[in-house]
Amino acid sequence: MKNSIRRIALAVTGVMAAAVLTACSGLSGLDVVGKDSVASFEKVLDAAPDKIKADEMNVGWSFSAPDDTVRFIWSENYSKSPLHDVMLEFDAKPFTDAGLDTSKLPENYAAYEGMLMVGTKLGDDDLKYSGNPTALAAYEQIVGKYRDSIGYHTALDHYNVNLGDGNLFEWAKDFAVNGTTKENQDKDIVFVLNPEPLVAAGVDPEKVEGWVYTTVSVDIDGRPTDVYKFLKPFNLR
């Protein structure tokens, strides 16, 4: 019996070690989501080249919604980005009209010239590039350095960049078909805001115009969870 237990323990240790080694050493090779998200993000950029702009103020790049009411901004050098490394910038008006008191917003929010900015600092890395930094190369740095900020939502077949505190920038893996449901993909990109701090700052979510206030299933720690969100979905085609 003692020998059996020893053999079991050895086998378990072996398999666990193999799992850990696989996870660590071959992470980049096995990280199909991270790798594929780069190609997918490139498709988003290619679908609306006129909406991509270098953002000098934030030392990075921005991708604007077709109606220019909201932008996704990502830094190309985290050691130099003044506010956040990844963030959304959007019109404050629909929210102030719905009762927002900007002074009550938490620290990850900033208000500037009628715009609100919400995002997160990924790090202080002085990012280096082989050539001139591009929008895609800056995104690749997120995947490479802060992979956990990139997510994938199976049900929607969407990738996302986690902007912290439940705020996301999402895009469809395939603009045509949802790979999970095999149905037509209804939206190409979605700007997602966590309503909780806004509501806490006086916003009546039902009165916010231009944003859809609804429950969505999001993955929190790998688990699908239903939560309320402000959504701004767009088709790029």
Add this chain to the structure above:
Amino acid sequence: MESQVLSIRGMTCAACAQRIEKTVRKLSGIGQATVNLASEKLFVEYDTASLSIPVIKEAVTKIGYEVVEKTDNSRITIPIGGMTCAACAQRVEKAIKKLDGVASVSVNFATEKATVAYDPAKARVSTIKESIEKAGYKALEVSKTDAADEDRARKQKEIRTLWTKFIVSAVFSLPLLYIAMVPMIKVIRLPFPGGLDPMSYPLLYALAELLLVIPVIAVGYKFYTIGFKALWTRSPNMDSLIAIGTTAAVLYSIYNTWQIAYGEFAAVESLYFETAGVIITLILLGKSLEAVSKGRTSEAIKKLMGLAPKTAIVIQDGVEREIPIDEVEIGDIIAVKPGAKIPVDGTVVSGNTAIDESMLTGESMPVDKKAGDAVYAASLNTTGTMRFRAERIGADTVLAQIIKLVEDAQGSKAPIAQMADIVSGYFVPVVCVIALLSGIAWYFGTGGDLKFAVTIFISVLVIACPCALGLATPTAIMVGTGKGAENGILIKGGEALETAHKINTIVFDKTGTITEGKPTVTDVLTIDGGEGSFCGGGDSLLALTASAEKGSEHPLGQAIVIGAQDKGLELLPVDEFDSLTGRGIEAKIGGRTVLAGNRKLMDERNILLSGLTEASDKLAGEGKTPMYVAIDGVLEGIIAVADVVKQSSKAAIERLHKMGIEVAMITGDNAKTAAAIAKQVGIDRVLSEVLPQDKSNEVKKLQDEGRKTAMVGDGINDAPALAQADIGIAIGSGTDVAMESADIVLMRSDLMDVPTAINLSRATIRNIKQNLFWAFGYNVVGIPIAAGVLYLFGGPLLNPIFAAAAMSLSSVSVLTNALRLKRFKAKSQTSAPQSAALRSVEEGMGA
């Protein structure tokens, strides 16, 4: 025709048993082939001219099972002193090999030990030791392992292996189940490694599951080797279902892992690694529990096997020597001290003691033994020291015969098992077809949802349980017959057990069954002034009749002889003697012709009874048997003999009545005597003045009335009637004859064991029916649910994991139900108060 029992290994369900039976029955020269799944035994009856055991073994091995020929060989290790080189070892080996009955011998010079496999019926340890000594070496103290010990050790090892496999499987399955399930749980948040987040790292997640399932599949490899082999030979069994189901799950998951690697991340939701892992784990758990429960079903036989002591104290040259039981020879004088067990069967030569024979007969009261009384192996000497002569040893002892009888019974099949056998034969292929059709139907019904179709396919395969069907009958029979043996009721097979529960009429033989069978003389009446030459009074009539009856073996005749001897009467020499079956005797003594017997005999010889008719009727009305005695053709008197009714008779008959059974009594006595006894004990129907050869006809008449009839007798003179009856019950003896002639043997003389045997049969059959109901019901309900019938109407869909759990539990529940029979309680007369009526009957008869 010769019969043989072979042990079969590798069977997992009733389909396996069916396949072996079918294969063997196809062989030319086979008479009978029956497989008992629970005891893993194949019973074959075959014509030695056209078939042999190796051919049967080959046929069974060919279809994927291991055959172990049942051997009565014992194995012994004898330490040897005096060997100096390898040549010595060779020499010892040669010497032992020469002995008759030695199957194999291996002498190890390094360990200085000889390991010998031998047939104890042909070779004896003393002979083996003798041959070593003759070869010039010293045979030291021996240690012995017999076939039963080896079998027990093998089963224990099997259970240990199954548990180890289950533990290994569970160790890997639990984390597998955890990482598979936790991402789906919304209600509570359990800790989960971010690096395995199925959304963000689907390939890592899938590979981790794959890594965890590999060891589980490895420990469950037998399901695949046996299952696919059986499938290949077109005889799918339970392992085939597990193998197909889990292989489908694993292959589909590997395909989806490959899909993930190529960017189809949604495939992460179609991984079934945990299903395969948990199914194997649960089945291994079920098998482990099953093995433990199966072991418990044969506990009774193990208890019996463990009863005999390992050594005996033999008197050699006036000195007591303790020797291994195998070295005891017939004729040895054995000393048994208080508290020690009797090692072999024999006859007491000196000493008085009380022996507890409860382990053989179930009778709790110790039996007094004196010189000339028989003693049996495994019984316990309680009080005095005694010596006895060994008369039956080894496989010839009553204990060994009981063990063999119970083993044979446990290996037999009851007719009720036939339906389960037929269903089992078609079960697995039908389940495969249902699984396939359900999967295809749901695939098209859901518009091409392969994931859903696979779920249905796997669920149907793993929920189907042929094991429960296969175990339903044999396990109950094993426990039932074992329980019977514990209570001194030996049931000779499944068929007897099943028939006994249908009995609605029981015919009891009177003498020795309802009565003690030890009649005594109660009255001697003479005709004063008779016409004949005899006018010597009561004692003279008794002495003359006893002289005439000296040659008779009939209990009534012996009673008269004992009656005369008790009075100190001198018996006269007999010139001629003739036994007149069913009527009496005729003898010539000193020129006079003595005729003693019943009324029929007197009528045949035209002897007038007028003087004693009234007295005879009175005696008969009191339950006594009047024997007319005529000398030289003239009636001279009546000698009345009465037998004592057994304490348990009335209570047993009352109990049978309560069970709705009609009780009849069969006897050669005249109608009045028979009626009187019948009245005392509450018999419903009396069959009197029946000659021994007509007893079976009377039983047949009852059967012709449509009654299921059991005959209870002493198993010797009632043999034809016992054979004619639907169930023959031999009472009060463990003799060979009794064991041969009856379907049920009651080891003690307590008639309460008759209703107990019927009740045990009823309880066992009820248990079998419950088992079959659950086994059939489980599959009949489980398979449609797994196939999604409920889901079709808005009900739940069965997860394959739950299907596997249900499947494992079904076998365990059947076994657990069978084990409930162990709680069966026998009611004996010793616990029943003796009725006043019975006491008065005994007193009236001078008992």
